[in-house]
Amino acid sequence: MTRAYLGTLAHLRRDPFQYPGALEIIERGALWVDERGRIVAFGDAGRIRRQLPPDAEIVDFGRAWLLPGLVDAHLHFPQYHVVAAANRGLLSWLRDSVYPAELAFRDPRYAAGVADALVSRLLRSGVTTAVMFGSQFPEATEALFEAARRRGLRLIAGITLMDRDGPEPLRTDPETAWRIAERLVQRYGDDPRLRYALTPRFALSCSPELLRMCGEFRRRYPQVYLQTHINETREEIAAVLRAFPDALHYLDVYDRFGLLGRRTLLAHNIHPQGSEMRALAESGSSVCHCPSSNLFLGSGLFPLRRHVQHGVPLAVGTDVGAGLHFWVWEELSECHKIQRLQGEAPTVAQLLHLVTLGAAQALALEAEIGNFAPGKAADFWVLDVAGDPYLDQRLRRCQSLEDQLFVLMHLARPDQCRAVFAAGRPCAGEAVES
Ligand SMILES: [Zn+2]
Incomplete structure (x- = not known):
């Protein structure tokens, strides 16, 4: 009617x-x-x-x-029960709190329960589109897609990929990752509200072979998204450059495997070099700012104005479980404060943009939502x-x-x-x- x-x-x-x-x-x-x-x-x-x-x-x-409808452009499904874990920064937080919690998603019944709870929680607070890191366990990530389909949440997600670092059960080799991605792309491809995203966790947790697989998959299936993390902390950046000594900078690790472009969403980017900003803009990739996560892990102050000056499309995410709550609207208040600390003051319109029309543009969904x-x-x-x-x-x-x-x-x-x-x-x- x-x-x-x-x-x-x-x-x-x-x-x-x-x-x-x-x-x-x-x-x-x-x-x-x-x-x-x-x-x-x-x-x-x-x-x-x-x-x-x-x-x-x-x-x-x-x-x-x-x-x-609000867009939460970055959060982690298997970190539902990790919010507010005591930590000493990103890398130790991953090891001590995140990996054990993500292992629990081996149990499909537990995973299905969390999927329902998370999807309900997002919808109840006005979020109608979410971009999520799924579980490493395919059955768990399927439960997430099914919960989103049942309830009407627009979802872009994929299994979190890693084959280095972290406990063995969380690792996926490139061939298996390809097979799982292909199956999920085919299963959900006809639903206009569901989209698959290749989801390499970040450069440090991925071998060159796994990143190469992502680039090849993308060429085979250009409609899929790609999401990952970048330039979150200085300690992480130094470790990435040690692991990939030929790379010009962090972004170059992703660039050389063909992972940049429209439908690529990179979380954080707090400490970019000038040449990375130019390469980002030229490639048409988007960046997701996660204010409360950045504050909680002490990662740094996001350079919003530099992104705007370079014309990089921007969205905002809660980054649960490093973020402290499930409501992306509240991130706008945190975003305002982070910019005030740097002498800037986004207008109310600019803040709203980051979770509505701007986020839609960052996700190539502006013809549909925003x-x-x-x-x-x-x-x-x-x-x-x-x-x-x-x-x-x-x-x-x-x-x-x-x-x-x-x-x-x-x-x-x-x-x-x-x-x-x-x-x-x-x-x-x-x-x-x-
Ligand atoms: Zn994240």
Whole structure:
């Protein structure tokens, strides 16, 4: 059935790093969605209501905010139970906390339970698209895809690949990795909301043969994504350059195996060289910034402005389990603080971009998601703070709707997500029976 959802609409018409007037907020707005879950139109509620067919259903969310579905562009499925592990930095944290937790996903029943819990948790907090490192165990990663398919989460994921470092059961040799990837690409290839991502953990945990396999697979199946980590800590960078002594820099390790390009997403990139930034931009690869993870592991302060100046597409991720929570919206507050420490201040529009339209562009999904443009999938969520007397009063004291949105980025909580829609279907919140 055709429906119109009423509330305060906020989204980006275009890239706010290039166009200052890109943010659009419509106080009494309406989002018109057809029976296929596609956006027909958006705008002033009175105008949209006059255009609706007579049998259209009106769903009025009052003063609540309607926002495009959030994109969490980097998190780790098998690290669900590692959040807030005591650590002495990235490499010891991997060894002491992460690898033991990831081994537990050998048990398919445990893995399926975590998959359900994680997917529900993301949807409940307005995340309609997630890019995830899957388990090294294929059955566990299949359980993740199945949970996403059942609940409507748009998912880009793949088995985490490593054949060096770490305990033996977590390692996959290149031939097996190819076979698993091929099987999963074929199994989920016809579902428009599911995509496979080759997922070499990072340069240190991969042999040249495994990285070569990823490059060859990509040439054979150009629709697949590739995700990995880069330039997270200085200790890690030094170790990578020792392991790959011929490489010009960290990025060059990936470049020489053909792993860069559109649909490549590199997490962190906190300490890039100038030549790496240029190579990144030229290749069309994207970077995912993970603010709370960077702070928790003490990895460094992300150079956001340098990425923007080089035209590198950017997204934001929670990086669970190095990140401390499951709500990517909260990352915007952390992102703001990290930039303030460097004397910068992203605008509210630029922050919103990183988890909506900008993230969609970074994932080559801008034709499908990211804002309320007609024809796109109706992936959106409803933020309602009416039950919070302090926040309600705080918002009433704002000078503008843009100021209100800024306050919400810092003070809203995931339980204030009242409803979530994926392709027009309610998939969490009040509209769904528990
Ligand atoms: Zn990560």
